[in-house]
Amino acid sequence: MARDLKYTRNIGIMAHIDAGKTTTSERILFYTGKTHKIGEVHEGGATMDWMVQEQERGITITSAATTAFWKYKEDTYQINIIDTPGHVDFTVEVERSLRVLDGAVATFCAVGGVEPQSETVWRQADKYRVPRIGYVNKMDRTGADFASVCAQIKERLGANALPIVLPIGSEDKFTGVIDLVYNRAYVYFDDKTVRDNYTIEEIPAALAAEAEAARATLIEEVAASDDALMEKFFDDPASITPDEIIRALRTATINMSVIPMLCGSSFKNKGVQLLLDSVIAYLPSPLDVDAIVGTDPRDSEVEITRKPSESDPFCALAFKIATDPFVGRLGFIRVYSGKLDAGSYTFNSRSGKKERISRIYQMHANKQNPIEFVGAGDIAAAVGFKDVRTGDTLCDEAHQIVLESMTFPEPVIGLAVEPKTQKDLDKLGIGLSKLAEEDPTFTVHTDENSGQTVISGMGELHLEIIVDRLKREFGVEINQGAPQVNYKEALTQTIELRETFKKQTGGRGKFADIVFELGPCDDKEKQGLEFSDVVKGGNIPKEYIPAVQKGFANAMSNGALAGFPIDAMKVTLKDGSFHPVDSDALSFEIAARNGFRHAAIKAGPQLMEPVMSVEVVTPEENMGDIIGDLNKRRGQIAGMEQKGTARVVKAKVPLSEMFGYVTVLRTISSGRATSSMEFSHFDAVPAAIAKEIIEKSSGRLKSDDE
Secondary structure: OOOOHHHEEEEEEEEOOOOOHHHHHHHHHHHOOOOOOOOOOOOOOOOOOOOHHHHHHOOOOOOEEEEEEEEEOOEEEEEEEEEOOOOHHHHHHHHHHHHHOOEEEEEEEOOOEOOHHHHHHHHHHHHOOOOEEEEEEOOOOOOOOHHHHHHHHHHHHOOOEEEOEEEEOOHHHOOEEEEOOOOEEEEEOOOOOOOOOEEEEOOOHHHHHHHHHHHHHHHHHHHOOOHHHHHHHHHOHHHOOHHHHHHHHHHHHHOOOOEEEEEOEOOOOEOHHHHHHHHHHHOOOHHHOOOEEEEEOOEEEEEEEEOOOOOOOOEEEEEEEEEEOOOEEEEEEEEEEOEEEOOOEEEEOOOOEEEEOOEEEEEEOOEEEEEOEEEOOOEEEEEOOOOOOOOOEEEEOOEOOEEOOOOOOOOOEEEEEEEOOHHHHHHHHHHHHHHHHHOOOOEEEEOOOOOOEEEEEOOHHHHHHHHHHHHHHHOOOEEEOOOEEOOEEEOOOOEEEEEEEEEOOOOOOEEEEEEEEEEOOOOOOOOEEEEEEOOOOOOOOHHHHHHHHHHHHHHOOOOOOOOOOEOEEEEEEEEEEOOOOOOOHHHHHHHHHHHHHHHHOOOOOEEEEEEEEEEEEEEHHHHHHHHHHHHHOOOEEEEEEEEOOEEEEEEEEEHHHOOOHHHHHHHHHOOOOEEEEEEEEEEEOOHHHHHHHHHHHHHHHHHHHO
């Protein structure tokens, strides 16, 4: 019998680093009966932070999935939860989780409020149109302010944050919350062993007027999205029932016009049960989300929809690949329609091959519970894939579909690595390829000039974790070079050139002749090669045109200035000639590559560097020193604002100047300032610095040639 999907919720817990996502997840596992003891992040005992590196550092590195059950109004609901990392270096984990989730709990620190990474994950959730509820955690901390955080969400995130609870006290006097929907108070008592650690009471007299005003605002806001409720609101607001409020608020949450706001202290076990009730009440089930739209693999213009039902053909998205030491490669999948049995076959739209799924697991962090099948609306992990990548669509071979894949940011920092002993060379290769398969923002390549293996990622911490995992999981000790910035090159002018390639050997020779125009793309946002062919009169036969395009596309990986890749370029093939005997596709490909080398150096090539958005939160007295230091690092101050008693400095700073910044910042501020950094954009390197980088690069090339 098919399950009723209205009793399923697929949610993620997302937030800035240190807002208490994992602590909240641990409490959810305890209150839903999934665990019988509360695991603490600071003690390294959190269930969801199962990696050794996570337990040691007290941060989440990889998103962990689990399934729990919660009783709400006499019905039992299944909640599939993904706990995501908060650190910007692991933003890919948030991105791919949000792609497959129906709803999210956005967690905020009651003291820190909306922080830089909160904005990043919020934008990611907007991109995938994921409905959210807000949870302001750490209400027991000094400086906690629920109203201020709600105001920051409106101001900085442009979202309609609507409180559905009010805190009873704050800081060390935080004892519970007022539920504005049911107009009652939840007062908590300290007992970590019981699941119902609260009593339901009348609203305290001192807060009655404030609660009444907040409830009136809540009713007015939800009535605005429901005509029948609006009539009742004008006739008699008191006649509106809690069930009517919940129904209207659910609709407003799902269409993203409202963000219901709750508060609590997960660490002190306050407010989590009400959060679970709200997840069920307001966040969508798979049935509330629009049918998934994909395209026909044989004709990308044809759109296909799949409804969230087990009677529709099978369709799922592989959103994460992980390597487990005991079961091998796990492919995490979100099923949108149909059903897949363990031991059966599925079709991969990208590779065009059938894959046998030997086993299917319901995940609980790093533990697997075998299940017989997975159906529409479910999130599970499958074993048996020979060739699967993040973003692949799995479907029924007779009813093929391609779902929109995921785009991931380019790595911005590289590190040269080599094994300490030569015998570990193969182990290093295997380890790196497995890690690159798991993480689309981590890449490995061999530097053509130096022969070094270079690993690239999203930041220093990202690469530090990779190196640590190589040592622990694959037993490879490595030597590493200094961090290297991933520079790029860009063309600034358009030039025309004729390139002739002739080679005469005994017998048949090689000949190709092309006239082309090469320069920057007209559209600054465009990536890759923009190629157009305007050759008249068959001067170059049609079968050789793709070879010319391939030659230019391949040449882009090695720029003319210092061998760094070019991201975007426009080539117009205008004319040329061929020899009926000596010309072939390879000749035209080589002519294009040579043509690029000769033309790119004349097309005003420019060196580009990654620029980071840096945000520093500092006490007032250290602000001058911090701004001075950022200016020394070629930083451009983008703004300053007040946040409580501290000041926030925002700047754009080249990545090459930011290595080891955290240590310097600690020294300047005696450890009182904190900073966060994320990739912003690529910008031109100043001429003097570019000259130095190019000389260093060509010096390396020369020494390799000698």
